[in-house]
Amino acid sequence: MRRPQLKNLQAEESQFQLRLLAAYSFMVLMFIVLIARFVWLQVFQHEHYSTLAQSNRISLVPILPNRGLIVDRNGIVLAQNYSAYTLELTPSKIENLEKTIADLSKIVDVTPRDLKRFRKLLDESKGFEAIPLKVKLSDEEAARVAANGWSYPGVEVKARLFRDYPYKEMTSHVLGYIGRINQQDKEKLEDDDKTTNYRGTTYIGKTGLEAIYEDDLHGTVGFEEMETDSGGRAIRSLKRTPPVNGNTLKLALDIRLQEMADRMFGERRGALVAIDPSTGGVLAFLSKPGFDPSLFIDGIDNQTWAALNSDWQKPLVNRALRGVYPPGSTFKPFISMAALENNAIGKTDIRPAPATFYLPGSSHEFRDSRKTGNGMVNLARAITVSSDTFFYRLAWEMGIDKIHPVVGQFGLGSKTGIDLDGEAIGVLPSKQWKAKRFAKWGPQASRWLPADVVSIGIGQGFNAYTPLQMANATAIMANDGVVFKPHLVQEVVDTHTGKTRRIDAQPLRTLPFAKDNFEYVKQGMTGVLGPGGTAARIGAGLTYSMAGKTGTAQVVSIAQGQKYNASALAEQKRDHSWFIAFAPVEKPRIAVAIIVENAGFGAAAAAPIARALFDFYLTGKIPGDMGQFKTIPQEAPSTDAAPPD
Amino acid sequence: MQPHLIKRLWQAIKEPLDGWLMLFLGLVFLLSLLVLYSASNQSFYKIDNKLIYTFLSLVIMWLLARARPQVVMNFAPPIYLLGMILLLAVHFKGITVNGSTRWISIGITRIQPSEIMKIALPMMLAWYFQKFEMSMRWWHYAVGALLMLLPTGLVLKQPDLGTATLIMAAGFFVLFFAGLSWKIIIGGVIAGASALPIIWPMLHDYQRKRVLTLIDPMTDPLGAGYHIIQSMIAIGSGGPFGKGWLKGTQTHLDYIPERTTDFIFAVYSEEFGMIGNILLVVLYLLIISRGLMITARAPTLYGRLMAGSITLSFFVYAFVNMGMVSGILPVVGVPLPFVSYGGTATVTLFVGMGMLMGIANQRK
Structure with missing residues (x-):
């Protein structure tokens, strides 16, 4: 190393230390400046700022936007707001809560249910926010509280907007409901950075469309900048930023169809989904029984909640979205597509459809639903007469590996992507599925058995799909394979600008299947409603063309050699009645899947509902024995009902 | 036990x-x-x-x-390079929130590459000066300044004045301790002050x-x-x-x-x-x-x-x-x-x- 360099290093070292010192002095100096600033603000100016803080002159008062309306395809209102007075208490401002409540009970009718709900909300809150003691005061009660010049601090009568669902149970599984913002909602809002927009908001969409379209429905909060006096009372408004009201949701749903379906179900349980195959718009979406959504808006009391939850009819379960059922014979059109696409059968091949089917080398009896069998039939006819033995053999010959790839393309066994939360996936059986599903019971249980495929051929076995999936698959079939994403909301309308945003208007894809295969299967389905078909009675007197398929989903398996006797089985163990259909066949405008729980054969319970719906939707005809409708004027068929095709 | x-x-x-x-x-x-x-x-x-x-x-x-700093040090160039690539990615296909483009999506989550630069830039500069410790010339400071200005400029363009200032400050401190001449520092401050009327409209x-x-x-x-x-x-x-x-x-x-x-x-x-x-x-x-x-x-x-x-x-x-x-x-x-x-x-x-x-x- 050269000498000068060493000297350099020494010089560098001292230069470095000097710079450290300079930096440190600078930082200390800056901190002293900062502390001087604190002394100035907090000692010399303390009084000034204390006064400002006490009478903080500017307070920001949020102005709530009106929640968006939800209307059906014809503009009939399904969810709306109305204004009413509420009596609200802010616990942190009240010294003796019990006495205040007791005093208030003398001038306002506070029911035990109101009290229960109040206490529940009180437990969940931290006491800083106002909690309603009684919602929807009568005018007289509101006047009485006002007239008594209520002197208790922390007690207020406020005009608030309430949500109303005029069709109650009928639309509960579509619209869902709003409810008070709870801790969990708050955390979510915080994570999404939306707390500012929810200042002053007490309700938020909890389920259904109210939850999915929360951002659209809520709108943007406005603010009024108020000058206030030292008591916090507003003196004058300095500046007002108006709120932006929530958008209107216009559904594809036709509430008249929905009501008709609801009436036809009556007290029976089940689900119905109707889809416009040319757009994917959901025309009707029913899960029976429903529930009254207004129970949930202001917090449901524990008793009512427990009763609803433990009800054997399960009114809170959205059967259309989350109920998985074996499709029964309604599966046959789809497995037929699998057979045709795999060339497992020709369109003109005639095959036996006997009373029983046996696997080679086995004595296990697979029975036909028709005791005598159906003789010799081709595939279309086998659909029409719903031969079980024909499809047992077809499925057996094909094997599961050829079935699930084709059937899966119809959206069976996967989420349809509808604009609702919590959609069930169902089960599209395959070897991989079984291996995974039964893995914990060992290789013996999880191995695919040759016999597994046989009952799958008639829609039993492992098959399980939601009514929504079945309706979607039917629409895809009706459409010759053009797939839309089913959607309840057709467009979102900005209430200020009138601008609309279409939802899922474009087809997702077209299935790569031969057009004449679709035509052939649809021909078999058209036969179902013709002479000799399983729903021939339903097809009588049609003024348009209709295709369909009946189905019966087994709830309990019947032991070998035993006969099915519906009346002997307890009601809840009876078979479910299925029907899928679409019309008109040439240019389908409506496709439907219906399941009526524990109602026996598909043709008897489910099919008449489809016929009534189609008659009304396509020709405007109302069944004579249905009495008064809420949604349909009685004098004449609605003018905007579509003309017959 | x-x-x-x-x-x-x-x-x-x-x-x-x-x-x-x-x-x-x-x-x-x-x-x-x-x-x-x-x-x-x-x-x-x-x-x-x-x-x-x-x-x-x-x-x-x-x-x-x-970790030993001599080992951590060797990661400086790749981290700096990665930071620069991400900043460029933000520039071309970042996510815009409230008018500024600071984030980029990497599949599961989105990240703010300018945050990486707060550490990557001083690391890079310190690594660079250590590498040429024995042969420092004036132009090494120039290269250092360039290494500093590239990311700062990109962040400034997002625009994110706060983070750009912090990144530049972190880089400047390295130059300062590496012995950047006082003349240049004071000259820079004067030049900056006199450039204010030019910067203001920008x-x-x-x-x-x-x-x-x-x-x-x-x-x-x-x-x-x-x-x-x-x-x-x-x-x-x-x-x-x-x-x-x-x-x-x-x-x-x-x-x-x-x-x-x-x-x-x-x-x-x-x-x-x-x-x-x-x-x-x-x-x-x-x-x-x-x-x-x-x-x-x-x-x-x-x-x-x-x-x-x-x-x-x-x-x-x-x-x-x-x-x-x-x-x-x-x-x-x-x-x-x-x-x-x-x-x-x-x-x-x-x-x-x-x-x-x-x-x-x-x-x-």
């Missing part, structure tokens, strides 16, 4: 850590929990989150404290507004001045001894904006008063003093430059935040170190502390 094991585990955990830094950081952290609880209206939600991300940051810090509207608001907040009491006025009222009304924990009226009546993040100092100041402020400033000064001690004793040039830059950057964070909340600096998005709520900034800070401790351990 068991107590012995625990003792050994404890030894292993604390071995790479710097006792003084841990003590000061611990005290700041305790204060931060108190003020966050108050600022979030006595909800434990943010406290829980803070505990989680602080713990994760501590793990990262511990790992870095254990600023974005909101940036100009922030500077103007600083000069006189009352010009716009309901708009840009609102934040500053309200936080100054909070600080001033706190007085010498504060209104007491959980008793800040400005805080609890919702007057303070961003009160868990950038303006958390206003909450602290209102409830703990001038005494509390001085306590916090002293704690920060202690951390800085310790940092400079480590810098002075660092055996390698890389260690010196890096430790110096980390310490001075830390000062800038603290000073800029407290200065902006108390109304002597314009409002830029700089969190109060170790106090403001937010995971990303905390991780960066602890990464810095980890590297600092690693450099301190080099002598052992």
Whole structure:
């Protein structure tokens, strides 16, 4: 190393230390400046700022936007707001809560249910926010509280907007409901950075469309900048930023169809989904029984909640979205597509459809639903007469590996992507599925058995799909394979600008299947409603063309050699009645899947509902024995009902 | 047997850590929990989150404290390069929020590459100067300046004036300790000041507004001045001894904006008063003093430059935040170190502390 360099290093070292010192002095100096600033603000100016803080002159008062309306395809209102007075208490401002409540009970009718709900909300809150003691005061009660010049601090009568669902149970599984913002909602809002927009908001969409379209429905909060006096009372408004009201949701749903379906179900349980195959718009979406959504808006009391939850009819379960059922014979059109696409059968091949089917080398009896069998039939006819033995053999010959790839393309066994939360996936059986599903019971249980495929051929076995999936698959079939994403909301309308945003208007894809295969299967389905078909009675007197398929989903398996006797089985163990259909066949405008729980054969319970719906939707005809409708004027068929095709 | 094991585990955990830094950081952290609880209206939600991300940051810090700086140093070029690529990616296909493009999506989550640069740039510069330690020429400073200006320019374009300033400051501190001539530094300051009339029209509207608001907040009491006025009222009304924990009226009546993040100092100041402020400033000064001690004793040039830059950057964070909340600096998005709520900034800070401790351990 050269000498000068060493000297350099020494010089560098001292230069470095000097710079450290300079930096440190600078930082200390800056901190002293900062502390001087604190002394100035907090000692010399303390009084000034204390006064400002006490009478903080500017307070920001949020102005709530009106929640968006939800209307059906014809503009009939399904969810709306109305204004009413509420009596609200802010616990942190009240010294003796019990006495205040007791005093208030003398001038306002506070029911035990109101009290229960109040206490529940009180437990969940931290006491800083106002909690309603009684919602929807009568005018007289509101006047009485006002007239008594209520002197208790922390007690207020406020005009608030309430949500109303005029069709109650009928639309509960579509619209869902709003409810008070709870801790969990708050955390979510915080994570999404939306707390500012929810200042002053007490309700938020909890389920259904109210939850999915929360951002659209809520709108943007406005603010009024108020000058206030030292008591916090507003003196004058300095500046007002108006709120932006929530958008209107216009559904594809036709509430008249929905009501008709609801009436036809009556007290029976089940689900119905109707889809416009040319757009994917959901025309009707029913899960029976429903529930009254207004129970949930202001917090449901524990008793009512427990009763609803433990009800054997399960009114809170959205059967259309989350109920998985074996499709029964309604599966046959789809497995037929699998057979045709795999060339497992020709369109003109005639095959036996006997009373029983046996696997080679086995004595296990697979029975036909028709005791005598159906003789010799081709595939279309086998659909029409719903031969079980024909499809047992077809499925057996094909094997599961050829079935699930084709059937899966119809959206069976996967989420349809509808604009609702919590959609069930169902089960599209395959070897991989079984291996995974039964893995914990060992290789013996999880191995695919040759016999597994046989009952799958008639829609039993492992098959399980939601009514929504079945309706979607039917629409895809009706459409010759053009797939839309089913959607309840057709467009979102900005209430200020009138601008609309279409939802899922474009087809997702077209299935790569031969057009004449679709035509052939649809021909078999058209036969179902013709002479000799399983729903021939339903097809009588049609003024348009209709295709369909009946189905019966087994709830309990019947032991070998035993006969099915519906009346002997307890009601809840009876078979479910299925029907899928679409019309008109040439240019389908409506496709439907219906399941009526524990109602026996598909043709008897489910099919008449489809016929009534189609008659009304396509020709405007109302069944004579249905009495008064809420949604349909009685004098004449609605003018905007579509003309017959 | 068991107590012995625990003792050994404890030894292993604390071995790479710097006792003084841990003590000061611990005290700041305790204060931060108190003020966050108050600022979030006595909800434990943010406290829980803070505990989680602080713990994760501590793990990262511990790992870095254990690592040898000579090894960490070699990652400087690739990290810098990665940071630059990500910044370019932001420039071309970033996510725009509120008019500025700062984020980029990487599949599962989105990241803010400018945060990486806060550490990557000083690392790169320190590595560069260490590499040419024996043959420093004037043009090495020029290359250093270029390495600094490239990322700064990209971040400035996002636009994110606050982060750009922090990145540039971190880089400048390395140049400063590497011996950048005083003439150039003073010349630069004069040139910068005289360039103001040129820069002014190039600023974005909101940036100009922030500077103007600083000069006189009352010009716009309901708009840009609102934040500053309200936080100054909070600080001033706190007085010498504060209104007491959980008793800040400005805080609890919702007057303070961003009160868990950038303006958390206003909450602290209102409830703990001038005494509390001085306590916090002293704690920060202690951390800085310790940092400079480590810098002075660092055996390698890389260690010196890096430790110096980390310490001075830390000062800038603290000073800029407290200065902006108390109304002597314009409002830029700089969190109060170790106090403001937010995971990303905390991780960066602890990464810095980890590297600092690693450099301190080099002598052992």
